[in-house]
Amino acid sequence: MLLTLWDAWGPGGGLDVQDAGKLIDAEVAARWSRGLFPSVTMANKGPSYGLSRDVQSKIEKKYDDELEERLVEWIVAQCGAGVGRPERGRLGFQVWLKNGVVLSELVNSLYPEGSKPVKIPKPPPTMVFKQMEQVAQFLKAAEDYGVVKTDIFQTVDLFEGKDIAAVQRTVMALGSLAVTKNDGHYRGDPSWFMKKSQEYKRDFSDSQLKEGKNVIGLQMGSNKGASQAGMTGYGRPRQIIS
Structure with a gap:
């Protein structure tokens, strides 16, 4: 016992x-x-039927094989060949990332030495709850790096294979942030990810701000283009010439 x-x-x-x-x-x-x-595994449950099966099927169709190839190339370029490569396909991608070690290596590579946010155990965790804990640490580090919560996948999305497309979305958001920050830690082709839009700050002097108070805003209408040419004064009869 x-x-x-x-x-x-x-x-x-x-x-x-x-x-x-x-x-x-x-x-x-x-x-x-x-x-x-x-x-x-956390996926030891019966198959889905009816509406649940339809929903799961739609989620699985969101998985992007071309995006998978790009993400794998970036992870290998960012972390080094030591992380290996997965078998092609959704299941291979899931198995590669499932224990959280590759994901932890990825987010750590975006920080300078001495500032790595995730501790990676040696050897890699084999117990289920340890693997899930490792994935959770990656998610916390990704959020701290700047990935918004709506782009963060749930642990079960990866561990149970519920939504591997959501995992792709998180890794893609992390790559986009790394390219946008351009702090020297990104490795790979910058064209792999879209740069996120950045704010454009403008500084106005006090005199400019005072001048702005004298300008009529467009929401108040405009006094341009109006003309009184050909109009008669109020109270005068209109002259009709036949």
């Missing part, structure tokens, strides 16, 4: 919470390596 926290920490256990947790992790890892647990 699997050692429980109560066995290790309860009466007679003699261990504090941290030591008990480490002991349980070690036993789980040992049994996993001996094949005593079945292969477990």
Whole structure:
């Protein structure tokens, strides 16, 4: 029977919470390596039917194979050949990024030495919850880098394969930000990503601001182009010549 926290920490256990947790992790890892647990993923659920299946099918159709190729090229150029390459296709792309290590390498490469935001474990995590934690750290770092929340995928989108197109969208947004910042950390072809629009600040002097108060705004109408030529004064009869 699997050692429980109560066995290790309860009466007679003699261990504090941290030591008990480490002991349980070690036993789980040992049994996993001996094949005593079945292969477990977060996707162990029955197939979708009806409306759920239709929705999932539409989501899967959003996956862009051409974008996948571009993103893979950028990740390899940015992180180095050590990250390897995935098998072509949605499943291969998912498996490549699933444990969070490649994604963490990617976001770390956009920072200078000594300022890397994500700690990458050695060897790569194999436990399910550790992999999900690694992905979550990448998402936090991507958001801190400037990726807006609407472009951030959910952990289950990658881990369960629910929406790999959303994963593509997050990586693409990260690349666009890196190109836009142009701080020397981007590697690869800048044409792979669109630059994000940037604000254009204008500074006006006090005298210019005062002059602006005397200008009639367009929303008030315009006094240009109007003419009284040919008009008669008020109260005078119109002269009709036959």
